[in-house]
Amino acid sequence: RAADIVDTLSVLRGAVRFFQEYTFVDPSSGIRHTGPGTSPENSYLVFRNVTSVGNETFPAFSWTQHLALSPAFDLSLIRQLANAFPLLRQWADDLLDQSDYPSTTRDADKLMALDIVKIAVDLPFRAQPAIGDNGVILEYPTPLGSCGRHVQVSQSILTKKGRASAPVCFPDNANSTSPLMVEESPDTGHRHFSGMHWLYPNTFIPLGKGEELFDAALKTLDLKRKSGGGHTGWSAGWMAALSARLRDGQGAWNSIARLIGHYTARNGLKLHPPLSGLPNSKYSLGKFASTPPEKGCGTCFHEKDMSARGSAFPPTLSRGLETSRADKFQLDAHGGLIAAFSELMLISNIPGTMFILPGFSSLPLSADGGVVRGLRGRGDVAVSAVWTGKAHALSIVGVEMRFGSRHPWLYGSTWKESDGYYTYRGVDEGADLTTRPALFRVYVPVRDDNNEPMKMDEVTCATQLDEATFISSLDSSDRPPLPSRLTSGMAVVYLSISTFPCVVQVCPRHAFESGGDHGCRALIHIDDA
Helix, strand or coil: CHHHHHHHHHHHHHHHHHHHHHCEECCCCCCEECCCECCCCCCEEEEECCCEECCEECCCEEEEECCECCCHHHHHHHHHHHHHHHHHHHHHHHHCCCCCCCHHHHHHHHHHHHHHHHHHHCCHHHHCCCECCCCCECCCCCCCHHHEEECCCCHHHHCCCCCCCCCCCCCCHHHCCCCEEEECCCCCCCCCCHHHCCCCCCCCCCHHHHHHHHHHHHHHHHHHHHCCCCCCHHHHHHHHHHHHHCCCHHHHHHHHHHHHHHCECCCCCEEECCEEECCHHHCCCCCCCCCCCCCCCCCCEEECCHHHCCCCCCCEECCCCEECCCCEECCHHHHHHHHHHHHHHEECCCCCEEEECCCHHHCCCCCCCEEEEEEEECCCEEEEEEEECCCCCCEEEEEEEEECCCCHHHHHHHCEEECCEEECCCHHHCCCCCCCCEEEEEEEECCCCCCCCEEECCCCCEEEECHHHHHHCCCCCCCCCCCHHHHCCEEEEEEEECCCCEEEEEEECHHHHHCHHHCCHHHHCCCCC
């Protein structure tokens, strides 16, 4: 609806104005930063092992700090905004008339869209996720600006800002009068995943670095798990959703099982357990810092010993908001659990693309088959599916997709993408949403021993394309391939949707032999399953 687009533009416009005022340029490096701010609710280690530089002498020390410049959480938010606002502005330009979106507002929004993109690309790492020398996602890529050196970030990485003349964020300060060092190690099992916001719940993944980023994300989650991460109800839920978006079904299931079996009361409410401060002996100092933080860490906690607290599913007290072992009810985990299950069944955060049951092929399912109805995907799509088989032997019986409207997200396959920034092809580039068919990709799981292609039932509103025709219809080669973790073990169906609303049903090719003239519609019975 026009009113929804106008209202959303107003909200995003306010967010752009905020970051126009909030960000600043560091005069010593020329790099734009946010902050000082926090990465909820974590800390990093600041230390100095060097005791003398030139003629000056410094005491060695170590302390934890939570205020920082340009934490990864900020960078992720701004890059999301730098995609969402320009895209929505262009949608409005194509879809709304002058009464809803006057020319003066259009012109002002166009300039604002250019500005927020410039702000984003001028931030450290072009506001993209940064990977440290240890192969994990950095939560504090530039916490001290040009005043300190991140020991997990090499000089070569810091120059990769997409500009040939880009200054280096952290100069080699061995000859500096302030040789401060930074390491992200005091609490490797921290309950928050703020550095992973770019993956979930953020939407626009930098596909050009997809393979590298997904590998680093898996390594980061693995380190978190091994270090005790996910030790509250909501934290386990977030870890499950992150794993699901990576198509790590087993990892997601482990977190879901922990959430249900460990942080759920007998009345079904999800819990935040009592925590205790991390003792000095538990700090992970990495390989650089020599001493634990002098004043401890105000954000570093771990769960109290479960063996001393009794079994899972504790009884609740009072009105059910607290348990006999001092767990507190917290709503966040309920949303996290639903989000994780939804992401295991449907991934739709990549424009013009959808993955159905992406995480189910690696789940330890005991039931032989199942059905899901009415999943909602981005682009005004409702998805239902029927499958047979168990873990690692799952076979799709059929999928039904109900495309409700000519939503711009469905046209995302024609957008250009570079370094995580998407460029929309609108009316001025020959992509009129009112007439041009939507080119859409759908991925469904296939068994290792069955690479049978998927086929669409014939309908008047859509056509199934072969890969060559689909790619040639995109009119652009400026789109990196999808990460192999997302496409491995999946069959793809290429659709050209011409009229809306449109109902499309897809199933293995053999279903058309089994279902006769009715194709897979007669076989799957979505409405009756």
